[in-house]
Amino acid sequence: xxLTNYLLxxxxxxxxxxxxGVLVRRNALVxxxxxxxxxxxxxxxxxxxxxxxGALDGQxxxxxxxxxxxxxxxxxxxxxxTIFRTRKSVDIDTLHRLKG
Amino acid sequence: xxxxxxxxxTGTFFHLVxxxxxxxxxxxxxxxxxxxxxxxxxxxxxxxxxxxxSFVVAVLMWLSLRAQPAGATVPFLSWMTPVHIxxxxxxxxxxxxxxxxxxxxGTLIHLYAVGYMHYDVRYKGxxxxxxxxxxxxxxxxxxxxxLVTGDSYLMLFVGWEGVGLCSYLLISFxxxxxxxxxxxxxxxxxxxxxxxxxxIGDFGFLLGMFYMFSVFGTLNFGKVFSEAPTVAQTxxxxxxxxxxxxLLGVTGKSAQIPLYVWLPDAMAGPTPVSALxxxxxxxxxxxxxxxxxxxxxxxxxxxxxxxALVGALTALFAATIAVAQNDIKKVLAYSTISxxxxxxxxxxxxxxxxxxxxxxxxxxxxxxxxxxxxxVIIALERAHHPLPEEGGHDAHHNDDPPDFDPQDMRFMGxxxxxxxxxxxxxxxxxxxxxxxxxxxxxxxxxxxxxxxxAAFPLVYWxxxxxxxxxxxxxxxxxxxxxxxxxxxxxxxxxxxxxxTMTSVLVVLAALSALGGLLNWPHPYLAEWLGHTLGEVEAxxxxxxxxxxxxxxxxxxxxxxxxxxxxxxxxxxxxxxxLQRPLGWLFTAMQAKWWVDELYxxxxxxxxxxxxxxxxxxxxxxxxxIVNDTAWLTDFVGEKIARWQTGFVRNYALSxxxxxxxxxxxxxxx
Numbered sequence: 001x002x003l004t005n006y007l008l009x010x011x012x013x014x015x016x017x018x019x020x021g022v023l024v025r026r027n028a029l030v031x032x033x034x035x036x037x038x039x040x041x042x043x044x045x046x047x048x049x050x051x052x053x054g055a056l057d058g059q060x061x062x063x064x065x066x067x068x069x070x071x072x073x074x075x076x077x078x079x080x081x082t083i084f085r086t087r088k089s090v091d092i093d094t095l096h097r098l099k100g
Numbered sequence: 101x102x103x104x105x106x107x108x109x110t111g112t113f114f115h116l117v118x119x120x121x122x123x124x125x126x127x128x129x130x131x132x133x134x135x136x137x138x139x140x141x142x143x144x145x146x147x148x149x150x151x152x153x154s155f156v157v158a159v160l161m162w163l164s165l166r167a168q169p170a171g172a173t174v175p176f177l178s179w180m181t182p183v184h185i186x187x188x189x190x191x192x193x194x195x196x197x198x199x200x201x202x203x204x205x206g207t208l209i210h211l212y213a214v215g216y217m218h219y220d221v222r223y224k225g226x227x228x229x230x231x232x233x234x235x236x237x238x239x240x241x242x243x244x245x246x247l248v249t250g251d252s253y254l255m256l257f258v259g260w261e262g263v264g265l266c267s268y269l270l271i272s273f274x275x276x277x278x279x280x281x282x283x284x285x286x287x288x289x290x291x292x293x294x295x296x297x298x299x300i301g302d303f304g305f306l307l308g309m310f311y312m313f314s315v316f317g318t319l320n321f322g323k324v325f326s327e328a329p330t331v332a333q334t335x336x337x338x339x340x341x342x343x344x345x346x347l348l349g350v351t352g353k354s355a356q357i358p359l360y361v362w363l364p365d366a367m368a369g370p371t372p373v374s375a376l377x378x379x380x381x382x383x384x385x386x387x388x389x390x391x392x393x394x395x396x397x398x399x400x401x402x403x404x405x406x407x408a409l410v411g412a413l414t415a416l417f418a419a420t421i422a423v424a425q426n427d428i429k430k431v432l433a434y435s436t437i438s439x440x441x442x443x444x445x446x447x448x449x450x451x452x453x454x455x456x457x458x459x460x461x462x463x464x465x466x467x468x469x470x471x472x473x474x475x476v477i478i479a480l481e482r483a484h485h486p487l488p489e490e491g492g493h494d495a496h497h498n499d500d501p502p503d504f505d506p507q508d509m510r511f512m513g514x515x516x517x518x519x520x521x522x523x524x525x526x527x528x529x530x531x532x533x534x535x536x537x538x539x540x541x542x543x544x545x546x547x548x549x550x551x552x553x554a555a556f557p558l559v560y561w562x563x564x565x566x567x568x569x570x571x572x573x574x575x576x577x578x579x580x581x582x583x584x585x586x587x588x589x590x591x592x593x594x595x596x597x598x599x600t601m602t603s604v605l606v607v608l609a610a611l612s613a614l615g616g617l618l619n620w621p622h623p624y625l626a627e628w629l630g631h632t633l634g635e636v637e638a639x640x641x642x643x644x645x646x647x648x649x650x651x652x653x654x655x656x657x658x659x660x661x662x663x664x665x666x667x668x669x670x671x672x673x674x675x676x677x678l679q680r681p682l683g684w685l686f687t688a689m690q691a692k693w694w695v696d697e698l699y700x701x702x703x704x705x706x707x708x709x710x711x712x713x714x715x716x717x718x719x720x721x722x723x724x725i726v727n728d729t730a731w732l733t734d735f736v737g738e739k740i741a742r743w744q745t746g747f748v749r750n751y752a753l754s755x756x757x758x759x760x761x762x763x764x765x766x767x768x769x
Contacts, residue, residue, distance in 0.1 A: 022752050096746030 014041035135231025147234035155203035198248035215600035240266035301352015308345030343403035354386025371474030408448025415441030419569035424689035451551035458544035534571035540615030575660025584668025
């Protein structure tokens with residue numbers, strides 16, 4: 001019980017760090033890492049609750065999240081490589097053509 | 101032989117009748133495609149041949165009808181099959197009479213126009229328009245043929261609209277000029293006036309047709325006429341309403357009160373057009389319509405009385421105006437309205453044969469009057485400023501006044517010596533119009549007057565008065581134009597028109613003089629039309645009426661001589677001799693009784709005011725709603741667009757804030 005609380009607290013801290021990373025960093029690669037951090041914070045919460053309640057559902061959900069995250073990173077990195085080839089930069093703030 | 105091969109199994113030519121329409125259509129297509137490359141001679145040859153072949157078809161129909169007087173219905177194309185309306189040709193004695201008049205007089209006028217337009221396009225400075233004129237003229241023949249041969253009210257209406265279109269196109273043929281050749285919108289406006297006045301009449305025709313279809317379930321002549329007696333018993337009011345609505349159409353097309361005002365302005369068109377469309381053929385379509393619908397009119401005396409009264413009033417009213425006009429063509433225009441009034445009055449009292457008789461005679465002598473007037477006008481134009489090809493150099497070395505107008509009779513006088521052929525033909529046509537025996541219109545007009553005497557005394561007296569004025573105004577015109585001494589340089593030096601024009605005048609003069617033989621002493625026409633119109637009315641001369649009208653015509657003509665011939669005008673600026681004795685009456689007649697002004701005040705100006713209100717409503721309400729909606733959308737969009745910064749992190753932040761808000765709501769609810 002006490003362990004679960006600590007794990008959830010750690011999960012929350014990791015998530016906040018991830019959000020802050022997405023919001024404040026300009027390097028697209030770092031933003032990807034921050035997104036991974038948020039996903040893993042969610043994974044940690046899943047397994048913590050799964051252990052707490054002795055249910056397998058949470059453990060399985062983690063596998064799904066990992067798979068999807070891997071696919072997402074593959075696509076995202078491909079986009080990033082293309083952007084870098086055309087613009088010689090992965091600074092997210094230089095990509096603001098789509099404004100109203 | 102070709103002719104015997106063209107006959108079908110029954111030994112008639114009836115199946116060839118579509119060619120009466122197809123030949124002119126072919127002619128106009130050729131001239132439209134190649135007119136500019138063929139030159140004037142080629143264009144003229146194609147157009148005259150097309151019209152002439154149409155006349156040949158009409159003659160073949162006439163020959164076939166002599167063998168089979170019952171006629172035939174020739175199906176041609178299917179159309180609107182769900183309601184059983186098709187394009188079929190009706191060949192009977194009435195339609196073939198009209199076909200012969202239209203294509204016969206039409207071909208003569210085509211011939212005349214070959215010479216006339218040669219000069220006209222050069223005076224207006226646009227020889228390229230020669231081909232266009234003949235395209236329109238052939239189109240008119242085709243449309244008129246559709247009108248007179250149609251087997252149903254709908255096909256009649258198709259032709260009716262077609263001739264209306266041609267009338268509009270040809271009135272404003274010189275759309276950038278007025279009748280004196282100055283740049284202006286006058287001719288275009290005259291065309292519009294004719295078109296709009298006819299629209300009002302056609303609206304009545306359409307309503308009548310719709311009502312007829314709802315009552316009879318068909319528009320086919322044969323079916324409508326055979327069912328009419330039954331319908332008259334079940335729906336007594338229906339036939340009255342239908343006939344009165346058709347009468348509205350007639351007042352538009354045949355220029356009767358109250359819609360006649362377009363016809364005088366229609367004289368803006370070239371003279372052959374005035375002769376063909378606005379005297380001989382198109383304007384008689386209304387008379388044909390009533391004669392064709394005689395079964396319906398015979399069932400409702402109230403409608404017949406209205407028709408007769410409208411015709412007689414128009415005959416008298418237009419004749420009074422014709423007395424005081426100075427424009428040679430305007431006199432003839434009002435004369436045409438007046439003569440159409442005679443015909444309409446005749447069909448109104450059931451004297452269909454007399455009306456058709458007068459229609460044919462009128463086609464001859466009125467076409468001749470217009471063509472001869474055109475010859476006068478061209479002769480004056482040529483003397484006023486000769487074309488370079490006739491040895492003319494810079495025009496203005498003559499001593500004509502600056503306000504010289506080749507159509508104004510005050511600048512004419514003494515023309516009988518310089519243009520003798522035109523004079524003699526004009527004299528014959530004028531005496532015919534006046535009703536001097538033994539010329540054609542004496543017999544036809546006399547028949548009308550005799551028929552009205554028994555049927556409708558009021559109409560009789562109106563027509564007698566109109567006949568008196570007719571002889572007077574045409575006498576006035578002849579003495580003003582051809583007698584006395586020349587009142588301008590142009591009138592003194594006028595030259596006779598070329599033979600292409602004068603030969604047509606001579607042919608028409610012969611027809612005008614001898615046309616009376618059609619129905620007198622033997623009533624050929626009455627017997628002929630009797631096959632279609634049913635009963636043959638009692639023809640033959642009523643000696644009392646004939647004597648009276650002949651005396652009236654001669655006395656009135658002599659009166660015109662006493663006023664205008666005995667002491668001719670000395671100069672163009674001298675006032676009309678009738679101005680002093682008649683005073684305000686003459687002024688009123690000269691001002692056309694201010695009917696145009698009345699229409700402006702009562703109808704057109706209020707209508708324009710209504711239009712302005714509608715336009716203001718459109719601009720300030722309808723447009724305002726649409727435009728302000730668009731402006732609001734644009735404004736809001738512009739403000740909101742600032743949120744779309746293009747920075748991905750801004751979007752991420754707003755997602756984050758949104759998530760926070762949702763969570764807060766979930767936790768605190």
